[in-house]
């Protein structure tokens with residue numbers, strides 16, 4: 579089965595992160611990508627700009643895509659503000675699809691990409707919604723101090739499940755040295771710690787969170803369960819970090 583995946587994300591024209599990275603990951607996982615830009619961005623060595631998409635166009639693009647067939651999964655990347663969020667939500671009403679929500683409000687260089695608050699993200703919770711915060715984003719969503727250990731990550735993943743997310747993947751790529759690398763997946767009353775080796779990341783290989791969430795959406799869209807989907811998506815990102823290709 580070829581999953582059809584809607585990607586709602588910011589366009590970063592070089593494809594290092596954002597919508598083009600998402601498209602590459604979905605295609606590499608054997609899915610069909612429907613790419614709807616929520617914002618235009620410019621992210622250079624010295625230049626930075628974000629312009630939100632018009633809500634009217636966003637709604638039209640999602641609606642038009644749905645007229646040609648079902649969406650099996652939706653990946654939410656950067657959503658610049660509440661009007662893009664509510665418009666996309668309304669246009670997806672009644673869609674029978676998994677949602678993968680990457681609560682990215684800043685680039686890895688610290689630039690602000692979105693005005694959404696933790697409350698907006700918590701309102702996206704539902705039984706078929708998988709949220710993929712990193713440690714910092716998980717603390718932000720829960721209004722907690724910084725998470726520094728694998729145990730903190732486990733607790734945060736469980737707390738986000740309690741808030742109504744069907745599955746939570748807390749990405750532990752930024753755990754302090756000595757903690758190793760561990761992602762924590764909580765779903766259906768289980769909590770799994772998935773350990774890994776820390777890989778050196780060449781500075782141009784960005785968008786790992788984008789690729790992880792998009793690969794996950796492709797897997798969930800084809801009917802893979804959350805645990806196997808997360809394993810496949812982690813492998814995808816490891817391959818990207820090693821080779822620079824999806």
Ligand SMILES: Cc1ncc(COP(=O)(O)O)c(N)n1
Pocket residue numbers: 587588589590594595596597619621655656682684685686687691784785786787788
């Ligand atoms: C449009 C867009 N989406 C996502 C990211 C996060 O990616 P990174 O963490 O590599 O900066 C980004 N910088 N830009």
